[in-house]
Amino acid sequence: MSGITDDRQLMQVFYQETRSLIKQMREDLSGLSPGPKSEKGNRKERLSALRRLFRCAHTVKSSAGAVGFDRLAAVSQALERILKAAAEEKLTMTPDLVRSVGQGIETCRDLLSGKQVSGWETLMERLRSTLAS
């Protein structure tokens, strides 16, 4: 897989797509957060958003794995699981959870731009434990 990073064009596509996916996730998540917008918003819309979130996380995970961005892959994988469960209504998106997911997304963004990430272990721990319960 090391050969892939040689391909600059491919990497450009990677960065472009992943950035836009993360952006989409932020938007969808904010739509779920309690706020001026109604919590009890259309169930269908919520599930749709959750599903979108899940798919974005899924794609980020796959692409990150393909180019060897292991941390990015790990985080997005954890998010993917949570979001899948939520989309299948096996998990409730509590405000706490929403916050955790939001943090996760931010981490993804940071990792993508090459920024230093602090509190990596804690975040991962938190995300994983969510699923355990």
Next chain:
Amino acid sequence: MLREEIRQMDGEHIRVLLIEDSVFAVRHTGKMLQEAKSERFDAELQSAGTLAEGQKHLAQGTVDVVLLDLTLPDSNELETFTRIHDQIPQLPIVVLTGLEDESLASQAVELGAEDYLIKGQVDSDRLKRSLLYAIARKRAENELNSYKDHLEELVAERTGELRRANRQLQREIAERRRAERSLRVTLSDLEQSNRELDQFAYVASHHLQEPVRMVASYAQLLEKRYAGRLDTDAREYIAHAVNGAKRMYRQINDFLVYSRLGVSSKPFAPVDCAKLFASVRDDFEKDLQTNGGRVACDPLPQVLGDERQLAQLFWNLLDNALKFRSAKSPRIRISVKEAADRWSFSVKDNGIGIEPEYRERIFAIFQRLHAGDKYPGTGMGLALCKRIAERHGGKIWVESEADKGSTFHFTISKDGVAHEPAGTSQRKGGGQERKRAQDRRHSPGGRQPRRRTAGPGGAEREQASQPAVLRG
């Protein structure tokens, strides 16, 4: 079968449809296929971002294998798979999943996917192999299904064919039976006809003999008693009448002998031809002394046959050889050759010979080559020889040229079975008929002398008749 499929795919141009909504994934896959490209592997990538788009693409029918991401915007997981699979059941599908979703992937395989690949863990080699095997497996599977589907059809077809062939066979059998029956009827008619003919000939000749004998007797009586009281003319007339009567009697008698050949014969027994010929030769001793003739004879074998008839055969041939002599002293030579299934005799003379065109006619009854009294005879001699030879399973023919002498050949079968024409006595079933046909083929001369009825001015060779009363 799979190995064969893969071998056949060598170098084939493969069209891959990737249904995947990530642009990067599509580019990444394209790159891997490019990496895997060789003279034996040549794949082209097409893509669709949604299930609907994918289905539209598939409807064009330009795809060899589908790479299917199960997380598409407009479809859910296994549903994604079944919808595509239902649309193109004959095409192979390889599903793409995340690590988490291996159970999902194996479910897809159970539902009919050929393979699954874990996104992010695939390299060009893995991808290539997966695609090739998926196509090969699917082709093998399709062929099998096709065979299964058509098996019943084939069986029905074959059964139909067999039934038809059977019916045809039955028809042929029935046909053959009919032909056999018809043949048997014809044969039995023929037998009947021959029997009647023989009877007629016998009865006719027998009844004719009596009045003829009476005429001859009284004419002779007239000659003896009244010779003194008759003038030259009258004596001449009587002489002619007597001659005529004698000739008529002899003719009828010879014909009788000929026609009774089958009826009065005995079963075959061993015959010593050497002894037989010696005794026949004795009959001509006086004749030979008179004309300075000599008869040389090979050692003759023992054969199976009718002694009286064989004696008649030799007698006739020897008689002819002497009768039709040239100015030279007669030199006659009897020789014999042995073959696996027959004896071959020949009687060679240095007489007047026979023109080639008459070589077959002479064996017909009532045939004479020489008019009137120069060479007297009843025209039955050789016909009788022919009938006797045939009865002994053989043939008779002549090699000759005018003024160069003649060699008469005849064969006698070693099978010891009397060969009668259909209907006469001692008929021994179908074997006889076949034997005659075989003999025909074996004839060294290659010809079968044909019988003909007497023609105008027909010639004959003589056979001296038995009854002493009318000899001379």
